[in-house]
Amino acid sequence: MKNLIKSYILPAAAVSVLAITSCSKLDPKLESPNSIAPTQAGGAPTAPSIAAVYEQLNQLTGGQGNWFGLQEHSTDEIMGPTRGTDWDDFGTWRRLHLHTWGPDHNQINDTWNGLNGALFQTTLIAETKTGLEKAEGQFLRAYFRFLTCDIFGQVQSRPATAAASAIPDVLTRSAAIDAIIAELEAAVPALPAYNGANRAQATKEAAWALLAKAYLNKAVYKQAPTSPAGPYTFAAADMNKVIEYCNLIAANTNLAIDSYYWDNFKWDNGTASSENIFVRKPGGDARAGNGANLVWQTCQSWHYNQRPSSWNGFVTLSQFYDSFEGNDVRKSDTLAGYTNLVGPTAGLLVGQARGPVKPGSPKEPGSIGDPIGNLFDRSGNPLVFTRNASIFFNGEASGIRVNKFPLNPAEINGGGWGSANEFPFFRFSDVRLMKAEALLRGGTAGANGETALSIVNDLRSKRRATALGSVTLTSLLAERGRELYLEGHRRTDMIRFGVFNAPVEERPNASDAYKVVYPIPTISLSSNPNLKQNFGY
Incomplete structure (x- = not known):
C-alpha cells in the first residue's frame, strides 16, 4: 500500500x-x-x-x-x-x-x-x-x-x-x-481440521469462528455510513449462520470449555487449554514467530515493586470489577505454583499488594524465591491498590490492576520475557457465547435443544459463578465482558450491543x-x- x-x-x-x-x-x-x-x-x-x-x-x-x-x-x-x-x-x-x-x-x-x-x-x-x-x-x-x-x-x-x-x-x-x-x-x-497441535495455524475451526463473528456483526457493517451507531437490524438468516458455524466448531471433540479458566492464559496454556482455537505463540514454531510475548500485559499495569518490576500504568474500572460475583474465578483466584511464589492472584488485583520481599529488609522488594509478604510503595507506605483512579491525577497505588496472563515464575527473575503464554485470538467460550447471542437475536435453526440461558449457565458453572434465572442482551454483554476481558473483543461487542x-x-458524558x-x-x-x-x- x-x-x-x-x-x-x-x-x-x-x-x-x-x-x-x-x-x-x-x-x-x-x-x-x-x-x-x-x-x-x-x-x-x-x-x-x-x-x-x-x-x-x-x-x-x-x-x-x-x-x-x-x-x-x-x-x-x-x-x-x-x-x-x-x-x-x-x-x-x-x-x-x-x-x-x-x-x-x-x-x-x-x-x-x-x-x-x-x-x-x-x-x-x-x-x-x-x-x-x-x-x-x-x-x-x-x-x-x-x-x-x-x-x-x-x-x-x-x-x-x-x-x-x-x-x-x-x-x-x-x-x-x-x-x-x-x-x-x-x-x-x-x-485442516483443528487438532490442538495446529492452533497457531489457520484451520477450518478458526475460519468458522471468524465466519460466525462476521455474520454476528454483519448488521453493524451494513449500516449506513452516516449512522454507524445504529440502531441495527439483525437478520434471522444471519443469526442462523452464526449458529451453524458455532455448531460445526462444537462438533470437534478436541475443543471443550476448560474446567479451569486460567488454563487458557497462564504460562502453560499451550498444553493446558482445551479452548484456544487460534493463537499466537511466543516462539519455537516457524509459523508463529516471536510476537506473542505477553509480558506487556503484566507490565502495563503492575507497580514498580512487584515482580516483574513494571510500569505502573493501566487499570481496570471499578464498575467493570463490580460486574463480577465474589466467587467468580475470572475475577480473582489463588493460582497453584504461582501465587505462593509471585504473590498476586490471577485476575483483578485490589487491596494490599503482595510479592517477594528482601530477607532482612521487608520494605524492599525481593526476587522470586524470597519470602512472600506485603509490598510497599517507593515512599515506604503500604502498597494498597485502590478501587478508583482518575484519568488525570493519581498516586502510585491508584486503580485496580490486571493479571490476565500469569507469567512463568521460573522466568520472572529475568523479567518474564521467556514465559511461554500464548495469546488466543479465537476461543471456544467465545464461540459458545456467540451462539447464545444469535439465539437471543432471533436465530432458530440448529439450536439442538440449547437456549441462550442453558449455554450461559453451563459456562458460568465452570467459572464458579451462580446460575442465572434469565438472560437478556444486557446480561449477555456483561457475561462476554467477564469471560473475554483484555482479549481484544470489547469495543466490537459494545458497539454491536449499542452502548459503546x-x-x-x-467519562461522564455520552460521546458522539x-x-x-x-x-x-x-x-x-x-x-x-x-x-x-x-x-x-
Missing part, C-alpha cells in the same frame, strides 16, 4: 525501572511489519513465505497499544491514568478513554499502517499460491480485512499482480464484509455516535484519493 512505514515503535512514557527483574517500558520494535515485498521485473511484488505472512500477527500481540489499545482503552474495561508525568504520553491513552481522538492520533495512524501492511502481504499469498498455502493466505487476509473493516470502516484492496506503486481501490464497509465472508467460505475446504458511546467511569468508527489518518487520505474521511471527522 502507499505510504507504509517499514517499522514503528509504540509511544513510551518516562518511567525508569532499574531492577534486574524489570520490564522495559519501551515497547519492542515490530520488525518491518509493513515492508513492501521485493518486486518482479514487471513491478509486481513477489510473494513472501507463508511464515512471513503469519508474522504479520505480531503487530496484534507485541505491545499494549495499537490494535489492543483501540479495542480496549475506548471501553469500560481499561483506562490509562496519568501518575505525575508517568503515562501521560501526550494524552495518547486519555484521548482513547475520553473518545476525543482525531485523525492525527498516533495509535490510530500506527494501527492503520500495520493492518494495511498485513493486507498487502496476505494478498500476495492469497492470490498467487495454491492449495493449503493459498487457503492460509485467504484466511489471514480475511482476518486482517475484518479488523480493518471493524476499526476503520474502509478496506484498501489491490490485486497481487499490480505494481507496488499502484493506488489501491477501496471497499466500503458493506462490500468488505461480503468479501470477507466469501473468501473464508472459499478457503475452508483446503484448511454511553458514559463510563471517568460517529466515534464507533475510527477516522482514516490524515496522511493516508493524502496518499490515496480513493479514501474518504469517515462521517463526523
